[in-house]
Amino acid sequence: METLSPLDRLLKLVGKLPGIGPRSARRVVLHLLKKRDALLQPLIDALIDVRDHLKTCTTCGNWDMTDPCQLCQNPKRDDSVLCVVADVADLWAMERSLAFQGRYHVLGGTLSALDGVQPEHLRLESLVKRCTTGVVREVVLALNVTIDGQTTAHYIASLLHPTGVKITRLASGVPVGGELDYLDDGTIHTAMQARMAV
């Protein structure tokens, strides 16, 4: 193994982050080095802080400083509706939209034959368990409208069917602000099929 200089090692690591190539990595590292007190040191502190204090909520799979997480602890949220998301990123997106006031369940991915993600790799067992306590009345499957997302949704639906809870999914159709001219055929087709009375 070749020994890299600390600077090259940092450049290589930053270049591995999603959306950052070798060129952006150089920009980021140079920026950090120019602002050592204002940015480099706080960034190191924040990374260490997150490394040391971030926990995975054993109830829902969210990441937070506490376990159970703030969302699971919040007494104002509706225990009877459970929103199933693939990832913490999706949970954050749902929370930003302010569209949902129930509890969450993070799967930790979606089923994928290509990537070898099998049902046992997802947090499905605890999902079924949460649905059999009698508290949960509805499960909203908020999964990506992709092959993998929809495969996972079907799998979960069949898994939860025996529990008797109501299973719903997010509507699909024309996104808000979307222009028909720029939409793919699949979305227009779906929106037409699911057309609503005005």
Added chain:
Amino acid sequence: METLSPLDRLLKLVGKLPGIGPRSARRVVLHLLKKRDALLQPLIDALIDVRDHLKTCTTCGNWDMTDPCQLCQNPKRDDSVLCVVADVADLWAMERSLAFQGRYHVLGGTLSALDGVQPEHLRLESLVKRCTTGVVREVVLALNVTIDGQTTAHYIASLLHPTGVKITRLASGVPVGGELDYLDDGTIHTAMQARMAV
């Protein structure tokens, strides 16, 4: 001042890096959290390593683990030619091109009336000093072809004139791989004026 959670603080800091907005910051942070052992920990180590060991070369202004830097120490490089660059990023770009085998001098920026960068903010005094020892015979001004870069080049040229060293600058013209159709008028104009015999 509001108290942010460690996660929000990290998101805010990552979002301050050049080329990374709030959306990419979330992607980067989620990626780091998913790969704590493989990426988060090595990144923390590399950042601390660079913070603790990176020095600014007192001779040329480059950043390196040693002072003088590797480039200044390298006995194979030509002492008689000095390449003046605005920033360490530009020095790296020059080194990647393998076009130059002399020594460097990093200014630490360019003169800019708009940003209030005055001559005393740049490493100009030490540049003049290096040019008066009799070792340096040529100074190549490798500055950006922008208003600020060219202003700085003119200023340095007048500053070094009394020392008697030869002052050159990088050629400007059509970039390699450049298509005339997509080039700005200024570049075409410059390339025509500086046309060469084939």
